[in-house]
Amino acid sequence: QVQLVQSGTEVKEPGASVKISCKTSGYTFTSYFLDWVRQAPGQGPEWMGIINPRSASTVYAQKFQGRVTMTRDTSTSTVYMYLTSLRSEDTAVYFCVRDPGNGYGDYWGQGTLVTVSS
Amino acid sequence: EVVLTQSPGTLSLSPGERATLSCRASQSVTSSSLAWYQQKPGQAPRLLIYGASSRATGIPDRFSGSGSGTDFTLTISRLEPEDFAVYYCQQYGNSPRPFGQGTKVEIK
Numbered sequence A: 001q002v003q004l005v006q007s008g009t010e011v012k013e014p015g016a017s018v019k020i021s022c023k024t025s026g027y028t029f030t031s032y033f034l035d036w037v038r039q040a041p042g043q044g045p046e047w048m049g050i051i052n053p054r055s056a057s058t059v060y061a062q063k064f065q066g067r068v069t070m071t072r073d074t075s076t077s078t079v080y081m082y083l084t085s086l087r088s089e090d091t092a093v094y095f096c097v098r099d100p101g102n103g104y105g106d107y108w109g110q111g112t113l114v115t116v117s118s
Numbered sequence B: 001e002v003v004l005t006q007s008p009g010t011l012s013l014s015p016g017e018r019a020t021l022s023c024r025a026s027q028s029v030t031s032s033s034l035a036w037y038q039q040k041p042g043q044a045p046r047l048l049i050y051g052a053s054s055r056a057t058g059i060p061d062r063f064s065g066s067g068s069g070t071d072f073t074l075t076i077s078r079l080e081p082e083d084f085a086v087y088y089c090q091q092y093g094n095s096p097r098p099f100g101q102g103t104k105v106e107i108k
Helices: none
Strands: A003-006 A010-012 A018-025 A033-039 A045-051 A058-060 A068-073 A078-083 A092-099 A112-116 B004-007 B010-013 B019-025 B034-039 B046-050 B063-068 B071-076 B086-091 B103-107
Touching: A003 A092, A010 A018, A018 A092, A018 A112, A033 A068, A045 A068, A045 A092, A045 B086, A058 A068, A078 A092, B004 B086, B010 B019, B019 B034, B019 B086, B019 B103, B034 B063, B046 B063, B071 B086
Parallel strands: A010 A112, B010 B103
Antiparallel strands: A003 A018, A018 A078, A033 A045, A033 A092, A045 A058, A068 A078, A092 A112, B004 B019, B019 B071, B034 B046, B034 B086, B063 B071, B086 B103
């Protein structure tokens, strides 16, 4: 069965960086895009960007340009999201999401809570 | 950039009743690229509808989506106890891919 398993909770100070992993299984890794979506407490989801695991090409939401990097490791079927210059507004649950290529998410990881606090 | 506005913010209904949720886009959505998700507390969103009206795998037929252009609707024909949750729409035709702010369906 399709599974997306993310790394654990992170607590960071303002100005720090965070790297979240998302290990996939149960399907052909290079056949589906992976999106990253975050959700701040009490808010709706927010799309951050997408990576094509086959080519490693990425598209980032303009809001995160310059602060976010998405990469992949085909040997372990894992994608990573790296976010720098963290501020309190980045406190959220971050999800990796399998995207069949049309743009919607059919399978979601369990989420990774990132708390940014001094 | 497309902005999605969902209404109402909260819908108070009883099990067995019909729920009608609205999602309005600030500009026309490309090729009906509109999805609906259900989210329960502490869980990830679950895909219900894509392409405005296609049910995702395993989704009961009491869930249906309709609409085009700027106006979309999610209908739950008869609410089951497990349907009380928050529902989000998402536009995915262009980048970025915004979500609406959500409609909470609560037990009356």
